[in-house]
Amino acid sequence: MFGSSGLRAHAEDMKLEVQLIWGTNDDQSPDKNHQPVDPDIKKRLKELPLKWSNYFLVNRKRFDVPPSATKREPLSEKCSIEVKNLGNDSIEVTQFGKGQQVWKGTQSLPKGKILFLGGKAPNETSWLVILKRIE
Amino acid sequence: MMDHDEQLKIQAYLDGELSETEAREVAIWLAQDQDAGVLLAELRNTRQGLAGYEQPVQLPESREFFWSKIEREILRQESPQTAPQIVPWWIAWRRLLMPVGGTAALVLAALIAGGLLGGSGRPAMETAAADTGALTYRDDDGGNTLVWLSYPAENEFAESQPASTLQ
Numbered sequence: 001m002f003g004s005s006g007l008r009a010h011a012e013d014m015k016l017e018v019q020l021i022w023g024t025n026d027d028q029s030p031d032k033n034h035q036p037v038d039p040d041i042k043k044r045l046k047e048l049p050l051k052w053s054n055y056f057l058v059n060r061k062r063f064d065v066p067p068s069a070t071k072r073e074p075l076s077e078k079c080s081i082e083v084k085n086l087g088n089d090s091i092e093v094t095q096f097g098k099g100q101q102v103w104k105g106t107q108s109l110p111k112g113k114i115l116f117l118g119g120k121a122p123n124e125t126s127w128l129v130i131l132k133r134i135e
Numbered sequence: 136m137m138d139h140d141e142q143l144k145i146q147a148y149l150d151g152e153l154s155e156t157e158a159r160e161v162a163i164w165l166a167q168d169q170d171a172g173v174l175l176a177e178l179r180n181t182r183q184g185l186a187g188y189e190q191p192v193q194l195p196e197s198r199e200f201f202w203s204k205i206e207r208e209i210l211r212q213e214s215p216q217t218a219p220q221i222v223p224w225w226i227a228w229r230r231l232l233m234p235v236g237g238t239a240a241l242v243l244a245a246l247i248a249g250g251l252l253g254g255s256g257r258p259a260m261e262t263a264a265a266d267t268g269a270l271t272y273r274d275d276d277g278g279n280t281l282v283w284l285s286y287p288a289e290n291e292f293a294e295s296q297p298a299s300t301l302q
Binding site: 044047048049050051071082095099102103107112113114115116117118119121126 | 146169173175176215259272276277278279280282283284285286287
């Protein structure tokens with residue numbers, strides 16, 4: 001009995017991928033560790049009202065969030081994201097910058113839907129945090 | 136960060152209220168300013184959403200009778216106050232519950248019209264934003280939601296990193 005309930009709880013874990021992206025009009029990033037974003041993400045970005053022509057992947061992480069649990073994932077030295085699994089494909093997202101809460105909201109995130117959080121960066125560039133449901 | 140007048144200018148542009156010259160100037164500005172472009176997209180999206188959900192309101196009485204009730208209520212409130220009368224408890228309760236019931240009916244109607252009840256299938260977004268300048272753009276068909284924050288990365292990255300990279 002306990003084993004089956006444990007399996008059921010595990011099956012309800014939300015599998016997420018978060019990416020930190022840098023948007024620029026330059027063809028190449030000065031940081032050699034930066035990679036071009038995945039084609040599907042690039043296609044999604046082109047559908048948004050954003051002006052940048054190129055986007056580079058700075059960091060990518062995958063993590064699971066059990067029902068009612070909260071996970072915080074650092075994306076850079078000063079940027080992190082916290083996700084709470086509210087159940088029914090809904091999450092509560094909190095964005096942190098330099099340890100301070102920058103934004104918080106709830107979002108329906110079924111598989112195939114993507115949440116983009118973004119803002120301006122130096123020299124007319126941009127930063128984006130992309131939250132994607134894997135399973 | 137745009138000021139209120141600039142936001143109104145974008146709304147006027149969207150509503151087609153600007154002169155040809157002004158509209159041309161705003162179009163150039165929108166093409167150059169990221170925040171302005173996002174706001175225009177959000178306003179357009181909101182207008183489309185409202186148009187899709189807008190329900191015609193049918194009054195149970197004629198317009199003249201509806202407004203005459205309001206007029207009578209205003210006149211009643213402006214008339215000199217009479218000495219308080221003792222009313223039976225059931226009448227007092229009815230007076231108390233009628234406006235509450237009316238308010239509840241209006242709230243319920245608004246929820247249904249807004250697609251919040253009955254499962255419209257549209258993804259919901261509620262922002263309890265620490266960043267009150269955040270703009271939200273939703274593309275339900277494409278499955279994309281963009282939240283554009285006024286939080287600048289300059290503060291985060293410029294101090295210890297080259298200006299042209301995030302980290």
